[in-house]
Amino acid sequence: MPSLATSLLLTMRVVVIGAGVIGLSTALCIYERYHSILQSLDLKVYADRFTPLTNTDVAAGLWQPYLSGPSNPQEMAWNQQTFDYLLSHIYSPNAEKMGLALISGYNLFHEAVPDPFWKNIVLGFRKLTPRELDVFPDYSYGWFHTSLIIEGKSYLEWLTERLTERGVKFFQRKVESLEEVARGGVDVIINCTGVWAGALQPDPLLQPGRGQIIKVNAPWIKHFIVTHNLKSGIYTSPYIIPGMQTVTLGGINQLGNWSEINSTQDHNTIWEGCCRLEPTLKNARIAGEHTGFRPVRPQLRLERDQLRVGSASTEVIHNYGHGGYGLTIHWGCALEAANLFGKILEEKELYRMPPSHL
Amino acid sequence: MDTVRVAVVGAGVVGLSTAVCIAQLVPQCSVTIISDKFTPDTTSDVAAGILIPHACADIPIAVQKQWFRETFDHLSSIASSAEAVDAGVHLLSGWQIFRSIPTEQVPFWADVVLGFREMTEAELKRFPQYVFGHAFTTLKCETSVYLPWLEKRLKMHGGLFLRRRVEDLWELQPSFDIVVNCSGLGSRELVGDSMVFPVRGQILQVQAPWVKHFIRDGTGLTYIYPGASYVTLGGTRQKGDWNLAPDAEISRDIFSRCCALEPSLRRACSMKERVGLRPGRSNILLQKEALARDGRRLCVVHHYGHGSGGVSVHWGCALEAARLVNECARALRTPALTSKL
Numbered sequence: 001m002p003s004l005a006t007s008l009l010l011t012m013r014v015v016v017i018g019a020g021v022i023g024l025s026t027a028l029c030i031y032e033r034y035h036s037i038l039q040s041l042d043l044k045v046y047a048d049r050f051t052p053l054t055n056t057d058v059a060a061g062l063w064q065p066y067l068s069g070p071s072n073p074q075e076m077a078w079n080q081q082t083f084d085y086l087l088s089h090i091y092s093p094n095a096e097k098m099g100l101a102l103i104s105g106y107n108l109f110h111e112a113v114p115d116p117f118w119k120n121i122v123l124g125f126r127k128l129t130p131r132e133l134d135v136f137p138d139y140s141y142g143w144f145h146t147s148l149i150i151e152g153k154s155y156l157e158w159l160t161e162r163l164t165e166r167g168v169k170f171f172q173r174k175v176e177s178l179e180e181v182a183r184g185g186v187d188v189i190i191n192c193t194g195v196w197a198g199a200l201q202p203d204p205l206l207q208p209g210r211g212q213i214i215k216v217n218a219p220w221i222k223h224f225i226v227t228h229n230l231k232s233g234i235y236t237s238p239y240i241i242p243g244m245q246t247v248t249l250g251g252i253n254q255l256g257n258w259s260e261i262n263s264t265q266d267h268n269t270i271w272e273g274c275c276r277l278e279p280t281l282k283n284a285r286i287a288g289e290h291t292g293f294r295p296v297r298p299q300l301r302l303e304r305d306q307l308r309v310g311s312a313s314t315e316v317i318h319n320y321g322h323g324g325y326g327l328t329i330h331w332g333c334a335l336e337a338a339n340l341f342g343k344i345l346e347e348k349e350l351y352r353m354p355p356s357h358l
Numbered sequence: 359m360d361t362v363r364v365a366v367v368g369a370g371v372v373g374l375s376t377a378v379c380i381a382q383l384v385p386q387c388s389v390t391i392i393s394d395k396f397t398p399d400t401t402s403d404v405a406a407g408i409l410i411p412h413a414c415a416d417i418p419i420a421v422q423k424q425w426f427r428e429t430f431d432h433l434s435s436i437a438s439s440a441e442a443v444d445a446g447v448h449l450l451s452g453w454q455i456f457r458s459i460p461t462e463q464v465p466f467w468a469d470v471v472l473g474f475r476e477m478t479e480a481e482l483k484r485f486p487q488y489v490f491g492h493a494f495t496t497l498k499c500e501t502s503v504y505l506p507w508l509e510k511r512l513k514m515h516g517g518l519f520l521r522r523r524v525e526d527l528w529e530l531q532p533s534f535d536i537v538v539n540c541s542g543l544g545s546r547e548l549v550g551d552s553m554v555f556p557v558r559g560q561i562l563q564v565q566a567p568w569v570k571h572f573i574r575d576g577t578g579l580t581y582i583y584p585g586a587s588y589v590t591l592g593g594t595r596q597k598g599d600w601n602l603a604p605d606a607e608i609s610r611d612i613f614s615r616c617c618a619l620e621p622s623l624r625r626a627c628s629m630k631e632r633v634g635l636r637p638g639r640s641n642i643l644l645q646k647e648a649l650a651r652d653g654r655r656l657c658v659v660h661h662y663g664h665g666s667g668g669v670s671v672h673w674g675c676a677l678e679a680a681r682l683v684n685e686c687a688r689a690l691r692t693p694a695l696t697s698k699l
Binding site for chain 2: 091095096101102123124126128135146149219220221223244245280282283
């Protein structure tokens, strides 16, 4: 056990950069696990964009990893941890405030495909029956299962409230470099800058996967419908995802496109594709249209780094590059980031991890 | 050929759908709907309209299944069309849960609904007092939208509407050749059928748009049915109770039972209480009757007594009723047979 005297002396100054789902959930996870162990945990969030202006706010919020297994097997566990964590909250009265709801629906294909690696994480996974496929004449194969919606805007508001209650402070500022933050006297920087991480530290593996979505009022639609075009890639085929109050229509994923403006051509692609899939949408009123950037990377970056500023060294934990599955995997990543934070504390002899973590 | 003049008494889901079927299927006829109440004031307007049939004691299962299948297929094609929103019909998935394993683990209608299967252990975990369940996808037919849509369709087929309370079927003779009695609970007085009795149902209509699944206790007493404009929470089955005024104590009890199944409902708002008197009867009465009095004749097709299951079988039954009307019409047109009525 570290000497009580040592652990009570020091304040850990931590800055989380980024206030999307990754930044805020990581902040909460670290606070929950370590604030009572340390004499003082000074936790701040720096971001230039807060809800409702983050990429998280644009996401439809359906819990669903990519179809093919992740290149990093740890990601499978992080997906599962996130689903289980969210499911445990679904049955509480808080669910609606968190932006959480159970939702069932359809994944549709033009050909038979292997079952996804997450089939036993979600509830009631099965293949579609022929009569169900009759409802979708353009598709010949598919799945039905029960998953969750986690609506970005509500969830970020909820996380912000939890963090504020715990004395975490928020600062609206555009961080130009990690050094700038380090020079402010910080022990650990948690880099959750998502698609913009390259501005802080060049990362040729990271690129934007531009998405555009239309939000409509269509309260008679109770299922998600996600179609797949295996040739053109993920999120490039129409999807219809009901949220807490509106329904999100999408099907755009443009790698390398940084345009923040809603495109008329993309609007038409989404509208025509979704109306063909679900003819009743012709009756739906449009409630909004948004563009966001998925932080696409061959695998997400969740690792420690050290920043040398002069003779001093600042610890960095990178947690970015979650592509289109940030909400889906966020809690598992937050737990892992908290593990990495624990290792930092250990090294500073502020804390000894319980044996099971070694 | 003379036009056969048909009167349909009753403007709930049974009356309206029967009238539409008659207008579509019986050649050379005029259809007039006569009722003291029209939507939104009918019993049907209170029903949540979920397609889950209720077994009738004395009607062969094959017939009940056919009625349900015809209704399901009919509404299914509406649900996939652009008309779906105007008609108030949409797909809905969910769970039917049981506190003890039911004797009939696979109901007769399992292969009519979509994707029917038993619930998994993981799915049952959220309902700690329940040990067994069904998961499936069915249809919801929002009566407050469907009934006006049926009225429009009837008008398109030249149907006429008359708001009037009918006290005796003979009032309709000689203006009409055939009377179709779809008066539901009203048949108790209208034709003196003492086998008809009210089964009082109280429900709550709340705003909870995040609830995307139905949950139904296998007994049918507690249920959560999300629709396009509100979620219906229920309910009660009070036999012989004619009271149309909502009871506050019952509302609290319904809300409490539903929150036990779906805790997030505690954040639901804007609660409306509604009461409907289901037309209870041991069996649906769907048959012809030739009435005679003082040398006058009247062909009647009775079509009432659907209890809790009206919406689930309405279209299949309406098709059968239209067939019976057609038989009456043909008989009326054949002079040699008229005297046999």
